[in-house]
Amino acid sequence: MSSNYLRIIPDIPDWVPDESTAEQLALIAGELFAKRSSEVTAGDRGEVGFVDQGAWFESxxxxxxxxxxxxxxxxxxxxxxxxxxxxxxxxxxxxxxxxxxxxxxxxxLPAGFARYVIEVRELDKTYADEEEMATLQRAAGRPLRQIAARY
Incomplete structure (x- = not known):
């Protein structure tokens, strides 16, 4: 059985929030998505990597x-x-x-590169809405991208 993911990444691949901002982003992501998904994580992956769409890759x-x-x-x-x-x-x-x-x-569908990733597994919809993204972007202090994936 496949799983769906929503990954939210910064516009700059090597950007990592400071400790306070990282804590705030993790808290906000949990508040926004935890009740509507099976798992929410946020963190620094240690190096920049490709954040892909899995089976939803088109072109x-x-x-x-x-x-x-x-x-x-x-x-x-x-x-x-x-x-x-x-x-x-x-x-x-x-x-x-x-x-x-x-x-x-x-x-x-959208993809990108990131070191810092907010990951939401099995969200009840494919993407976060505009208000949710605006809340996360305010906390991050920068633009963020959404990557929907299926594996």
Whole structure:
């Protein structure tokens, strides 16, 4: 049987909240989601990693021109970035040559890179609503992204 996850990550992959902010985010996430999910965790994973959509992965496209990104091109860039522990996500797309990052490619469904992750398992809906996200973003002091995944 598969499981659904909602992962909420910062807009900057290597951002980690200070201890006070981390405690606040964990508390808020628990208050927002614990009664409507099977598990809520929040924390620093120790290194930047790819936060993917699992079975809900559809495609990747260029943020410059919107062209589809070739899977093998993307995988080669992911492998190269993994060799550096995802410390350098810079890429130049082959379609239009735009300088961007693996984090800023357009993933369908959304995906991204993060060291700090709020994870909600089996939430009663796929995504947090605007008010929930606004509450978390105020506590974090920065924009956050939502990644829905199924494994």
């Amino acid at each position: 990747v496209s260029c943020p410059g021109c919107g062209a589809p990104i070739d899977d093998s091109w993307w995988q080669d860039r992911m492998d190269a970035a993994a060799e550096t522990g995802f410390t350098d996500l810079s890429v130049r797309t082959e379609c239009c040559g735009v300088a961007t990052t693996l984090n800023d490619l357009v993933y369908r």
